[in-house]
Amino acid sequence: MFEYTVIKSNRKSLSIIIERDKSVVVRAPQTLSDDRIKEEVRKRKALIISKIESEQKEVARTAKEFVDGEQFLYMGKYYSLQINLSEARTIDFKDDFIVSARNKEVVKNLLFEWYNQQAIEVLIPRIIYFAEHLGVKRRRINITAAKYTWGSCTPAGTLNFNWRIIKAPPEVIDYIVVHELAHLREHNHSPEFWNIVAVQLPQYEDAKQWLKFNGHELDEDF
Ligand SMILES: [Zn+2]
Incomplete structure (x- = not known):
């Protein structure tokens, strides 16, 4: 809601x-x-x-140009980019992205590094949390850049998550995490599988809807 x-x-x-x-x-x-x-x-x-x-x-349809005032999606919300042209190479995130950089290429790289770092910091604790709640053994967690796959798991318990899912709202991130972890218990999409998901996330249908309408936002880097 x-x-x-x-x-x-x-x-x-x-x-x-x-x-x-x-x-x-x-x-x-x-x-x-x-x-x-x-x-x-x-x-x-x-x-x-x-x-x-x-x-x-x-807002998102046009390709990003990495210019002042442009909007970037992070955890379901858009934040604008403020660029200070300088030799410094810093990125600061408060109510906006405040980036000091020499040119657009550096701005883009800084954003890329920032998003990947956030993906690690946000996703890993969520994965550990839900793995405990689901009672599943996870082995490795990989944060990947695989296009068009939000998450996947192997029968041995290796979990892969696309860093770009960090752009989705928190409840959608949780849904993607729980979906993959639930596959460690049920390898198909049977009613039992959805039941496992629903126990953790009673509102998971909303997250599925979000992905249906906005999933394309997670296809590209920005
Ligand atoms: Zn699945």
Whole structure:
């Protein structure tokens, strides 16, 4: 689900607006109860999510140029790039990416290194956490650059995860991790398999939906 802000006024009907920053604003009549508003939002959930997603796609469709103000996806959110042209070679991530570099090539390399480092720091603890919860023995964990494969596992317990999944929202990352780990217990996609996934992640269908509509975002480096 998503967060939204409710603004009540003297209006007669309810309307849901998705702002440019993808925040959701619900304008409702003063008389409508919070429960009713919740219910109305819930009814339109699928529509709102697909609207947000299609707008995100618009942002991402063009190839990256590594210029000031450009948006980069990280853990499900877009952050803008601020470039300081200098001989320094640093990358700092707070509310934005603040990069000091000589040229675009260096900016690109710094981002690449940063994302790969984050992939290690974010993914490894999640894999260890869920492996314990699922009671599976993992052997090796590889963070790979294999294109078009988000994750895979071998019967011997070696796990491979694409660093680019770090661009997905946290619940999608968890889903990809749990999906592969669950294959160490069930090698197919049987109802038992999905049951194992659902025990860990009751909302996993939302993550599958995200991948269906946004999976292409994880195909390219940025
Ligand atoms: Zn599978």
